[in-house]
Every structure is written in structure tokens, then in C-alpha cells.
Amino acid sequence: MDGERERKITVTAIERFSAKDGPGIRTVIFFKGCPLRCAWCHNPETQAAEPELLFDAAACIGCGACVSVCPVGARTEKFPFPDRGKCTGCGRCTEVCPSGASALSGRPMTAEEIVEEACRDEIFYAGGGGLTLSGGEPFFWEATEEVLAKAASKGLSVVAETSGYAPSARLERAAAYVGLFLWDIKDTDGARHWLYTGGELGIVLENLRRVDARGGATLIRCPMAEGINADEKNLCGLAELSLSLKHCFGVQLLACHDGGRTKNRLLGRTDGARREWTPSAQNFESYGRILRGFGARVWEEGSFPPALPAERR
């Protein structure tokens, strides 16, 4: 990677008017690149750090424009499907595709551009809204620290949705800027954590404690997957963890779902969450009750603690 490239972040999507990613109205920047490989991943296009081709066969009109511009011949042999072994994600085919069947997930953005994007909705941030970094893992990128500094200089409130699986020092420094970490703990059972996410739970917990020690405000989030982590042991662990931290607001449970299916199809993949992992409404409700029983403060879906702008803390 050259120096120029390093300062850019690959962003796969920008969602404005989100009420589900932190307090108020938020502009959510979905970063590409994630060190974890959760079996139920809802945003599979954010795993790889590099831009990737999404191909929707149903939208293709078979015009062949992609074939003629592909520099590596990845659109010839399996036409209209891309040859993923050859595709480098350069995106040239997506520039000529009239129907949008070929689209590129991921465009490099500078920290400046990201903050500018968030500022477009500044007039809607009354009452605690702002910028949310999501993904993917936003702290996978070095330039994320630049995003934080620039956001702070604009007085933007920043929320970060993180797996906690990132360099400790980077997360510690971020604690000074991030108004609220929505911190994913996929499971408090280390063995299962490794099995279903490919990551060491210890690293996540260590980072969480370090951020807490720096005064970083957190809300622990856990996706409930039936038959995997949706049990009392995990819920108890989540409650204990949240209570052991000084600056943790509590726990928010999310329901695992197989909604990543469409995106997996566009990526030419077949893995993803299984339908039976989704908890029934009744079960999901009971998990909240159990968690409360263990003494944790539980935050319903769609409710958040405040996230103050950096300059006000």
C-alpha cells in the first residue's frame, strides 16, 4: 500500500436518518474490514477490507458491457457471473453497467470526506444525534483516529459500533473522542466465541477494560443466536461484565437473523446465519428478563444512553 492509500478508509455504505445506531438521528458509516468471521454475519460485505464486486443476476440485462472493460478477463468465462478467482474489485465493470447489476461495495474515503458526509445532516442532530462508525470494524483502520479528531473539531457526537477486536492503543486513544461505544460481546464463553467468530474473547475483554479505564462510555450489545449463545450462562456473563465496568450503561440484546442472505448471494457466497438461530419473540423477551434478573441494566432495542460530543466531555 502506498502512503496515499493508507490514509483512506474503504467505506461500503453510508446510511442517513438512522434511529437504530445510537441516540438521535445518526449518519452511519459502514467501514469495510473486520477481523472476526461471525457465523451469522449480517453484513458479510464488510468482512474484506478491499472493495468487492456485488453482482445481482436478476437485474442483469446481458448487455456485455462489463466483458469489454474488465482488465483481467473476470467477466468473460462465467458470463454474466463474475469469476471471483480473477476479479480484483477494480470496479471498472460497475462504471459501465447500465442496470446496476454489477455494483462495487467499497469506496475509499478520506477522514475529511467521512466527516463532511456526516455534517450534511447537521441540522438534524438536535437532541443528541451525530456520526456513527460501524462496519465491519471501524478500528481496523488507522485513519479512523483522524475521523475522530476531525469530528471532534466540528463538535460532532460520535458513536462507534465495535467488535472490540482491534489494536488496544488505538481503542484507548479513541476513548477520548467517542461519546458512546456500542460494544459487541458475541459470547462470554471463550470457547464458543472462538468457534463462532474466529476471535479470542480475551482480547475483546482486555480492550473493553482498557477503554473503561480511560473513561470510555459503553453499551454492551450481544446478538442472541438460538442454540449458540442464547443461554443463561452467557446472559449471566454479560450481566457480570456490564456491572464490573465503571462507565458501562448496561446491555442491549439484539436478535440474530438471517438477513445477510441477500448480500451473501450478491457476493456469490452461500454461508451465513441459519434460520433456526433466530430466537422467537417469546424467547427473546425472556432473555431480557433473565438478564435483568442477573442485575444488569437492559436497554430495549431502539433506546440508547446519550452520546456527548468530544468537546463537551
Place this chain on the structure above:
Amino acid sequence: MVFGTTFGGGRPVRLSEETRRFAAESLSGKYGDEAMRTPWVSLDDIAGFEDMEEYDKYDAMIRRIAERAPLRVTACEYVCGAATLGAAMEHVVPAFRGGKPVFTSVSHLTCGFDRAVREGLDEYGRRIGERMRAGAGRDGARQARFLKSLKNTLDSMRIWHGRYAEAVAEKKPEAGEILARVPFGSARTFREALQSLWFCFAFTRLTGNWSGLGRIDEYLGGYLEADLAAGRTTTAEAREQLASFFIKGCEWIRSAPPKGSGDAQHYQNIVLGGLNEQGREVTNEVTYLVLDVVEELGIGDFPIAVRISARSPERLLLRIAEVWRQGGGIVAVYNEDLVLRALTEYGYPRTEALKFANDGCWEVQIPGKTYFSYIPFDALALFQREVLGLGGGGAHFDDFESLYAAFRTRLAERVEALCAQTAAARTENGEGKVWKRGGPMSAVALFEEGCIEKALDYDEGGPVYNMISPHIGGAPDVGNSLYAVDRLCFRDKIISFDGLIKALEADWEGYEAVRLYARNRLSYYGNDGEADGYTARVLDDFADILLSRPRAGVTDGLMFPPGASTFGRQAEWRSGRFATPSGFRKGEILAGNNSPTPGTDFAGATAAIKSYGKAALEKQVTGAALDLKILPSSVSGENGLSALVALMKGFVRAGGFFLQADMADAETLYAAQKNPDAYRTLSVRVSGWNARFVTLDEDWQQMIIERTEK
């Protein structure tokens, strides 16, 4: 009983079981069906009716209605009087000769019922008498006859009132006592004021007219506050009484209405909140009780618009958000300061502007003293036929600015022609101050300031202000078309101008790759991008054309203030339109009002508001509306309310005019399943993940529909 909602949490229950049952009866069409069994009173026995003068006919009709319309007093009602003749729903005076209507009726106004409540109608009788004695003007005999018609109308109203007073006194002594005093005497208490307001409104409806109600919290708030302070009533009691008003307002709902643009559209609008004439915030207990009632009962028959600003109490915005989430699109918001600027810059004194309400849709007017109508026209068809030359061999342009200049010229010509034709049709001397004679409309003229004083009827210059507002329709698609031509032909050079004309003439047949490029690769109005500038330019130029026409003061003759709307005409206009450069084929339904074209707004509600706010909307004097569809799941939870409040504040800061936010309901989602292309941008949200609804597979779509229906 359950009143439909898009909100998973259900509707709150505050009202008594009796009132809720009354609401369910009314909403299920009981009273509307009843009215259809007596659609009109007969004039057949009146000898020589055909030879009578118009006002003689009219007065006889109103009297006949007052004498013979069936009375209805229900067990649960707190306010009495009912518009029981079904033909009134068809916008005619429901007194028929030979089974046919004689006169049509009046709509698109808000009568000045507040003055009647305050002063009592006896005072009106005195004023009419005084004016009669002063002698009439230019058209003496005719004007004297009009004044006599006002007096006759008032006398007829007294007959109708007498019949009710008797019936109510017998069945409901408490309500009878109140009715014995109002509306002829001035109201002293909240309940008297409510009864008086309802009775005047019901009389105009009984005689076929569809008036708005205006700022009922301003009219009634003082009465309620005094009653509460004196311990004469409680908030809960007042809520029941107000609910009665709303339930009775549903008396024209039928169990099986004819299909069309929807029933219950009788323009009985209410405006809440905002500053009063003294510049103080109006929002009071009545404001919140109105929101309570519509939140609980889901009554959409009184469309409500709240005047909001940076001064609005936080509680008010929160309550609006809560009602929004119940669905139905019942409550809309005005950006008060922008509307005030629009009115004062147009020439209204600030004290008058501060009174603004609307005509029953959302066109702004000063209530109780304004004649209003509007002239809609399709700017997209104009652009396609007269500028691009579609359907006539096609035009040619070498660059964008010459194309735009041609459009502006055609637009100015059309607008000028509309104004000139209207002025010639309605006034004696063209632009003029001297009106042609209008039809008898005494039942509304009675409640319009200016009509008694000038001795002129409602549609012949009687009211203080008289305006006919040309409304541009299809501006977003003109903007999108201009942008697409600029990109396709002049900037990206995807196709030559002549090639594009051929493609459009062919309804894009044989040009699929170019069409898809236009449709998918370009980002149009509503996404907070460069295309917005093209739409803003169209809107601003349209307004400037009208604003730069020579005109006198606002009280002097006929005004032609600009506005922008389609009011659903985007459907009927399809047949007169061609394929668009933005990639739509002939026959597709395009943008409504000032909203993005369906299927082109990908960036969400905040971006749509910003796009909309890029035009100088304060130049659209009678208004320009943005319609937003929001999915309930995207604003669920506590933070969903905060987000909706923040959205309203952003709408104000973005310089919006009028916002109608509707929670998309299950019906919308079913429609999206059937016609995915029109709903490509409808976004649904599951925690931690979002998707366009149409990209979900069937199971997922079904799940989200079910969640919405819950």
C-alpha cells in the same frame, strides 16, 4: 374495540368506553349510511321555482333544509347538531328539484367560526341589519338582495336551531341548556364554545359546504383554561367533549363508500399551535387534547396541521411524533416562520399573516376572510410537448442553457395565460377589481369577513382577501428531466440530443441500456445531490414569474400567488405525458407535490428534506408540500421518537414549508411486493442491518409485513 395503527405498542386508552363505542359506530359508517337514506329535501312542491331569482331559490332551499332535514341526537354526544343530508357529501346544496341538485356548494376555505363563537350570531343579525340600512353600492338592488339572503340564511339557521333545541332539551337536558344559549348568544364556557363552533360548522355542512375549522386550540384554549382554573370542568371531561366533536365529524363516513380518491375528504382541516396575533405561542391544553383524541381514535377526517418553529414546546413535538407513529398521516407540520415570511413578503401585514390557517388541504390562507381557489397545471407535460417537442416531431437544442431558456419562456407564457384567462372569466375588466356576479353562497358568506361589509357574496369579491393560486405540478420531474438531459446529452455525452428525443418518442423501446443508465446511474431530486438544483431552479423561476407580475395591495382585487402541488393528479396526468429523460416510461406515476419521484430517493428522509429545502420555498405563497413515507420499524423504540422530533427540527432549519410524514403501512408493503420497481427505495430496518424492502426474499418481506400489521 381496536382502532387501526402501524405502531406495535397499540393506541393508548384515555376515553370512556361509551365514547369509544360511539367512535367505533361513527367510523364504521353508521351515520354516513343513515345520511344516504335521506340524501336531500325536495323542492318539488314549491310553485314557480324555476322562475324565481337565484337568491330567492337559494333562500328557499336553505329554509327548506332547515325545516325538514332529519334531526339526529345520539345518546353519547356532548355536542349537538348533525349534517344529516347525504347529498352534501357530493358537494352540492342538498335541496333537489325534480331529483336534481340546483346549486353546487363551497369548499377550500376556512370560515371564521371563531368570531361567531365569541360574538354570538345575534350580533351577526344586528350587523347585517345595520349594513342594510346603510344602503348598497354599485349594484344596489342586487347587493341589497344579497344582504337579505344573509339575513334569511341566519333566520333559517334559527329555525334549524329551534328544532334541535327542543329535541335536545327533551333527551339531554344538560346539553339542551347549552344549546339554548349558543350559537346565537356568545359562548361563556369551553363547552358552550365547543357547541357553538360545532353548530355553526354543522350548519354550513348541512347546507352542503365543506369548510375547514382553523385554529381550534386558539379559539377554545382560553375558555378551557378559565374553566379549569375556576374548577368548572376537568381535563378528562373536556377530552370526552372534544372527542364527541371529532366523532361527530366522522358522520359522513359510509360503510361502503364509492371508490375514488378516498372518502372522508371533506376538507375539515384543523390548524394547531403557533403564534397568535399578539405573537404569543398558542399551544395550550386544547392542543394536547386534540392530539390525545386523534392518537386514541385514529380519526383522520380532520386533517391536522401544526405550526412548528424553533419556539415550539418540546412536549408538543414529542406528542406529534407519538401520533405520527400511530400511522394514518393525520398530523402534518408547517414551518411557521417560513410561512409568515412568505405571507409578509407577499404583502400581508404581519398581524394578519399571524392568523394563517389553510383552505382545507394545505394552501395557506387567512381564515374567515379569504376567497381561495387554485389552478393546477402539469409543468412536465408542458416541458415535454412545448419544449422537447414530443408528439410533434421533436425540438433540437445544442446546449443546456438554451434548452432551459426555452422552458422558462414557455412556462412564463403558460402562467400568464392562466392568469389572464382567469381574470377575464371572473372579473369585468380583466385583471380587475370589479367582479362578475357569482352564485348564491350565503351560508358561507355569513362567516366570511368582508361579505357583510361590502355586501358582496363569497365568490364575487366579498371576502377581505381574494386569491386564485396557480399551482405548478410535476416540478420535481421537470427538474429530473432537465438534469438527465444535461448529463446524458451535454455532460456525459451518452446519447445525442436528437437521439434522446427519438428514444423518448419510442417510449425508450430499443434504448434499454441508455434508459437504465438514466434511471440507475444518475441520482435525482430527493438525494441531497446536484439534481436538486434543477428542481429548485424550476420552482423559483415559476414563483418569480408570478411575483413579478404587476399587482396592487393584498386587499385590492384578485391576487395570483404561486404554489406547488399535484394533490394526487400525478395519476390522472399520466395519459398526457411521455417517457422522461430520467428513464421512466409513459404511464408511470411520477412525483407527487414537491416530493421525490417514487423509486428515485435512496438517501432517506433527511436527504429528501434537504433536497426539498433547496428551493426558496417562501416564494410559494400558498404552499409547497413534501410527503415522506417512513417505515414504522425504522423509528421504533424510545429513540425513534427522538429521531422524529429531530426530523421536525431539521425540517424547520432546512427551510421547508409543509411536511406530511406518513408511516408506511402494511398496504404500502403489499403494493411494494406487487410493483417492486416503484418502491425500489423503500428501506426496512432490522437491528444492525438494513435493506431495501424489494430486495428481500419473500419470507423476509412477509415477516416485515406481519410486524407492521401487528
